[in-house]
Amino acid sequence: MTILTLIPFVGALVAALAPGPRAARTVGTGFLLAALGFAVFLALGYDRAAGGIQFTEHHEWIPALGVEYFVGADGLSLMLLLLTTLITPFALLAAGPSISRLSVVLILLLETTLIGTFTALNFIHWFVFYELSLVPAFLLIRSSGTKASTVAALRFFIYTLLGGLTMLVGFLAIQLATGTFDLVQLASMGPSLDGILATHFHWPFAGMLVFAGVFFGLAVKVPVVPFHTWLPDAYAEAPSPVTMLLTGLMSKMGLYGFLRLLLPLFPQRMQELATPLLWLALATILFSAFTALAQTDLKRMLAYSSVNHLGYCLLGLFAVAAVPLGAPTARAAAMNGVLLQIFNHGLTASALFCFAGFLENRSGGLRGLRDFGGLRTAAPVFAGLMGIALFSSLGLPGLNGFVGEFLIFSGTFHLVPWAAALAAIGLFVTAVFLLDAIQSLFTGPLPPQWEKFPDLTRGEVALVTPAVLLMFVLGIYPQVLIALFNKP
């Protein structure tokens, strides 16, 4: 685990010393691919029969504060490590040869903090990486230097930091009451944690407040409507490769937090609050779907669509939390759906923003849906591949998006029928706005100024083909991933 974290970090140092941006890019790619290889190696070495957390390393760090260097990985962590090490090189290469050396270094550092977050098992250790990821992300968002991106980056930073602070205060309360930051230990006291907090602070609502603090921090990160206001600007104004990282990986830090912190530590609280939480998930799904429908800017539309897809993860998650006992098949289905959806959304959304980046490069920054049309004839390969990604996002059977959403819905229908029924409206709206995007970009008459619209270069095709192939593989044989978090 430590080695995996160190690979991109060392890569960042080497890239920083590289003579020029080109060499830095080559070095960076090399290190990122090495990390990918190592993550695959770890995933293959994971003992599925034993399950649970493996590859642990435990060292003292700051004994005075109960902070330990404690890492390890279970199926969920491994899946996210695979996603991280996969999407990061994808984003780096999608940025094209003109990327600056600083950006390469920042992307490598971002991967370091992501890997750290997905493997840490002590809260402070986890938090260090969680918060540190903001720095490279902040600098990357504003790397284009426009006024709008500066404002968006600042807003992103302050919102997420505020969320981080409430979460930190929440865990401080937990530490004061229980004396530990160890997530594994805390999870084992899960059901009684609420009572411990209430007794320690002599206040029955202490547990509630702590829950609210941690929830707010994670909800900003994912984001959950109504805490999403930082997102559309940040996603739209950041350079597309950076948005790939934001949506593909950083939003997963929030979901990972839900799965690793909130669900194990507050199972009762989650059950009690299941109805309002489900309403929040529904709000996220429906609000973002309808807002996406109203967008004319491709990247903004994709940004809202991204929120919408993460909403399904929350739906499945909260449905499982609502019914903690019984219905094992439905719960397993919903949970597997959530985990698959995390990976699939990471893959598909990054691919879509990658295509959006290609489009921007060719159009000189234009990305309005109404600015284009008929690209199918001018750039058939581009239209074909991006079409596949859009259909994957839409949830077409045979592609990856379908499996996750299907499992979430089939599980949720059984657990909380009304929520699934309402969420289905979101599915419909998603289909409408994605098809609208396909239509307005690719079909219809070709405007004269795009007659010379260049198709994808060989390098670009080589870059996106693996991603598109993976969409098919996971759509047809999702078992590759599901195997990671289910005992054989």
Next chain:
Amino acid sequence: MRNAERKEDLAGREGRIFPVSGLRLPVFPSNFSMILNATFLSAFAGALLVLVLPERWTRWIALAATLAGLGFAASAFPAFDNSPSAPHFQFVTELPWIPTLGISFHTGADGISLVLLLLTGLIAVTGVLFSWNVVLRPRAFFAFYLVIIGGVYGVFQSFDLFLLFVFYEIVIIPKYFLIAAWGSTNREYGAMKLTMYSAAGSALVLLVLLATYAASGAHSFDLFTLADPSKAAFAPGFQAWAFPVMFVGFAVLAGLWPLHTWAPTGHVAAPTAVSMLLAGVVMKLGSYGALRVAMTLFPLGLAQWRIPIAVLATAGIVLGALVALAQKDLKFTVGYSSIAHMGFVLLGLMTLNLSGLGGAVLQMFSHGIIGGLLFAVVGRMIYDRTHTRDITELGRLSLAKTLPFAAVTFTIASVASMGLPGFSGFIAEFTILKGAWTAFPSLLIPAGLGVVVTVAFTLIALQRTFYPAGEVPASPPPQPPITLPEKLGALLLMASTLVIGVFPSVLLDPILRSFESPLMHGLIQGGPR
């Protein structure tokens, strides 16, 4: 229990002293006790050498003297025995000085002293590196500078209050000359205001010191004697006025709100090395004195006054940050941020629990390094080249392109100053907040708000200065490149905040152990006192 500990402790201290024909001379056992005194001796020797040797050697002498001081301070760390059975105060030197008044030359160190001595060493060396370009009467400049450094070293190791006060005064006077003669904006006003505030503060301290000496009846200025209830007891009525007067006297220097106004104007007026010294170590003299003397001597007064002081500290955090948000001059922004960060130190001291107190000492170190670094970038790397500190004007100069090293340094310092994890500020402020939670839960919300505003103003200042949005001038005016001494100084400070951010135990363990000593243990609420 406590008395037994105290006896052991005294035995530990006095084991190194034995009388020879009426004179008590120090013995040099395995841990070389002069190592601490060597810190201020090297600084004072440097000051003398600077004055007598040719001018072209001045900077090198200053560098050698400060490096020697840093070496001594740093080598005290491995030499310090941190095992549970070791005495809490080590490297003790005790010589009679004015026996008729009960004044002795009594120095030593626990973890708190060690950490602050190390901080002084780091800031002293980097201050010289950032003053490498001083051309106006460099001998006088470095002589004054080294005298201040020596005085600071002295304060952090004195356990005789008279000695401590002498060192404390040595710091205050040369500051005036350094700012008035080598400063910039409004230097006479800034220098005078700063000196007036410091002098008024030290007058209060002196007043209480003399009253304490008289009231104790122990005929001694020794801190260990005065803090021992069996030798010197202070009536509750005496403590009720003595504590606040002495605490405020010290805390003026630590930037306690609303007596902080000297700090921003003083910082702005001062030459770079001096504003580094002010933010880096002089403000710590105030918080150190408040902790070591006022809080240790008058526990009953402390119990009465801790809540109002904690409220003032929190006001400093919030208002310092809010005022920083409104500044147009980059140095003022950094100056007010110091008030906010020092507010955390004072808040931590008032929690009277291990976490808050330990965090406060760690924050003294952390803010010393980060504040010093920020002032170094603003004063030396930028102002000396651009001759403006107006944030909007700086934004037009594309400094990220013309001075990339300064931009990177300022970015790292800002991130550290925001209290992001991985840097020393995070652990320090986190432990303080943890302590404050138990002591003053209701102050947690304003303090948290202060953290958020700190992040906001730091980020905004960073952005407007180095990475302004919008059109960039086609050909920004070139700036003289960053020199090697500047790079070395910046790297030293950046490395310090990072190393302590990742391995805080190096400092935190000795700090926390210091609060177990008989002298400091009474501070912890629920302790034996």
